[in-house]
Amino acid sequence: MRHFRLWLACVTLAAAVAPLRAQERVGVVASFSILGDFVVNVGGDRVSVTTLVGPDGDVHVYTPAPADARKVADAKLLIVNGLGLEGWLPRLLQSSGSKAPIIIATKGIAPLAAGSDTDPHAWQSVADAKIYVANISDALAAADPAGAEVFRENAKAYSAKLDGLDREVREAVAKIPPDRRKVISTHGAFGYFASAYGIQFIAPLGVSTESEASARAIAGIITQIRKEKIPAVFLENISDPRLIRRIAAETGARVGGTLYSDSLTGEKGDAPTYIELVRHNIKALTSALAD
Ligand code: ZN
Numbered sequence: 314m315r316h317f318r319l320w321l322a323c324v325t326l327a328a329a330v331a332p333l334r335a336q337e338r339v340g341v342v343a344s345f346s347i348l349g350d351f352v353v354n355v356g357g358d359r360v361s362v363t364t365l366v367g368p369d370g371d372v373h374v375y376t377p378a379p380a381d382a383r384k385v386a387d388a389k390l391l392i393v394n395g396l397g398l399e400g401w402l403p404r405l406l407q408s409s410g411s412k413a414p415i416i417i418a419t420k421g422i423a424p425l426a427a428g429s430d431t432d433p434h435a436w437q438s439v440a441d442a443k444i445y446v447a448n449i450s451d452a453l454a455a456a457d458p459a460g461a462e463v464f465r466e467n468a469k470a471y472s473a474k475l476d477g478l479d480r481e482v483r484e485a486v487a488k489i490p491p492d493r494r495k496v497i498s499t500h501g502a503f504g505y506f507a508s509a510y511g512i513q514f515i516a517p518l519g520v521s522t523e524s525e526a527s528a529r530a531i532a533g534i535i536t537q538i539r540k541e542k543i544p545a546v547f548l549e550n551i552s553d554p555r556l557i558r559r560i561a562a563e564t565g566a567r568v569g570g571t572l573y574s575d576s577l578t579g580e581k582g583d584a585p586t587y588i589e590l591v592r593h594n595i596k597a598l599t600s601a602l603a604d
Contacts, residue, residue, distance in 0.1 A: 341390045481592070
């Protein structure tokens with residue numbers, strides 16, 4: 314009897330730790346790379362994650378390919394940002410015929426307004442990223458109840474890392490003199506970062522990259538840089554660098570490097586994960602502003 318119990322315990326343990334075979338994993342489609350990274354961290358090897366807008370891609374102006382409709386049709390779960398980020402999604406859903414549940418990862422986050430628009434870039438606040446993670450954990454548990462405990466544990470461990478990251482950002486910003494906490498970025502992607510950490514961002518483009526910067530917006534920014542002595546301007550991995558280079562040339566402001574706003578980089582880039590993305594951004598900001 315004792316041996317049998319021991320044997321049973323071993324079998325149960327083996328079943329609990331054995332990785333799932335590919336066909337047993339929950340197929341999740343995430344709309345863009347940052348969201349995909351959150352799903353990988355929470356889902357571990359119980360999920361197989363596909364992202365639609367890949368590294369260095371611009372999720373605002375994405376045009377889905379026919380292969381995307383197939384990915385969505387095959388998914389058991391679809392995880393999106395919401396807050397107006399994925400304007401191309403309804404058509405893609407329709408053409409895919411998918412009946413998979415759609416999870417809005419920003420549920421419960423207080424949205425920021427930018428003029429008459431809603432700012433969708435909530436992931437730029439690390440505290441808000443933890444809400445994404447909690448929503449993803451709940452969604453995966455509903456899709457794969459046998460994995461609920463694993464998802465909860467993974468989410469807890471990853472959220473603890475995010476708490477550490479949040480502290481890193483605050484410590485880094487604290488080293489920047491208050492009157493230098495002002496930068497120019499290409500589009501309005503850093504509203505949540507600004508609101509959480511107290512760096513002011515000014516951008517010639519609004520919260521989407523869909524329309525071009527107006528001559529008036531560019532002229533306004535050039536005046537503001539000169540008047541307020543804004544120390545640095547930043548490029549973005551998803552946007553054409555020419556606009557920011559022109560603003561830098563006209564004002565003499567320093568190009569402080571590249572900020573990663575809406576997308577991870579590939580494996581070999583500076584920001585292949587969300588945590589590395591935030592670390593890269595604070596390093597770029599502090600080295601340009603902390604003089
Ligand atoms: Zn954006």
